[in-house]
Amino acid sequence: MVKNKVIGVIPARWGSTRFPGKSLVPICGKPLIHWVVQQCLKAKRLDGILVATDDKRIADAVKGTGVKAVMTKPNHPSGTDRIAEAIGKTEATVAINIQGDEPLIDPRLIDRLAGEMLSSPQWDMATAASPITDSKELSAPSVVKVVWDSKGQALYFSRSTIPFLRDADMDPIGLYWRHVGIYAYRVTFLEKLVNTPQCELEKAEKLEQLRALYIGGKILVLKTARAGIGVDTPSDVKYVERELRKVVQK
Numbered sequence: 001m002v003k004n005k006v007i008g009v010i011p012a013r014w015g016s017t018r019f020p021g022k023s024l025v026p027i028c029g030k031p032l033i034h035w036v037v038q039q040c041l042k043a044k045r046l047d048g049i050l051v052a053t054d055d056k057r058i059a060d061a062v063k064g065t066g067v068k069a070v071m072t073k074p075n076h077p078s079g080t081d082r083i084a085e086a087i088g089k090t091e092a093t094v095a096i097n098i099q100g101d102e103p104l105i106d107p108r109l110i111d112r113l114a115g116e117m118l119s120s121p122q123w124d125m126a127t128a129a130s131p132i133t134d135s136k137e138l139s140a141p142s143v144v145k146v147v148w149d150s151k152g153q154a155l156y157f158s159r160s161t162i163p164f165l166r167d168a169d170m171d172p173i174g175l176y177w178r179h180v181g182i183y184a185y186r187v188t189f190l191e192k193l194v195n196t197p198q199c200e201l202e203k204a205e206k207l208e209q210l211r212a213l214y215i216g217g218k219i220l221v222l223k224t225a226r227a228g229i230g231v232d233t234p235s236d237v238k239y240v241e242r243e244l245r246k247v248v249q250k
Contacts, residue, residue: 006114007092008046010036010067011079012100014055018233023058023100025237028244032231033058035103035244037065042107045114046096052086078208080183084194087187094118095190097183102228103244105182109224113184116220124189125212126220127154129177130227137178144179144207146221154219157207180227183209189217 012023012033023033040049049067053059059069070086087095094117113126129146137143141159148154157179199214229243
């Protein structure tokens with residue numbers, strides 16, 4: 001048995017509300033899920049990688065990619081619940097939730113999260129944030145903002161603009177940060193989290209990480225230069241392909 005085992009889990013359900021079946025949409029000639037897997041395999045701190053899915057088509061698509069597909073229940077209320085089921089009997093110490101729609105996820109960020117969770121047992125979770133430099137992003141509810149304390153511990157996540165800038169002449173540079181949707185969980189805390197009912201804050205903001213804060217979870221926030229590029233709707237495909245070509249051609 002590997003001590004302090006770290007498992008990367010890629011949740012990939014078929015029934016995405018805005019883009020059903022997007023895990024298999026062709027991106028530069030390969031299914032989206034293949035690009036995500038390819039990036040995860042570059043991470044050095046993962047002892048294993050699972051694709052947690054509810055559909056045989058996705059499970060079949062990842063055969064031969066070097067990762068294992070795990071069939072999970074179709075009716076999970078969140079990706080966190082799907083990950084908890086998938087991690088099941090793996091004897092993992094840390095599970096890292098890697099979004100299945102981000103083909104350019106940085107493997108170095110995965111390794112940083114794993115390293116922090118292994119070296120600092122006080123953290124229940126770890127995640128990341130990138131600077132907001134666009135005023136449209138700042139006011140967009142789809143862009144989740146995060147604030148933290150002097151130790152890097154998350155204080156709150158919100159779809160609203162936080163912090164509120166009371167004095168108009170204050171320099172906002174470096175003040176606003178966008179939450180990047182990657183999570184590292186200590187598995188013992190993950191089990192507690194999925195067995196805790198939703199709190200009112202989570203229901204209001206539709207942000208499940210608020211449940212972790214509500215029950216006293218300590219979440220470390222790591223700074224990263226930029227947010228990932230995700231495929232949320234069919235209209236995102238062409239943009240993501242352009243960005244991928246830039247990376248592949250380097």
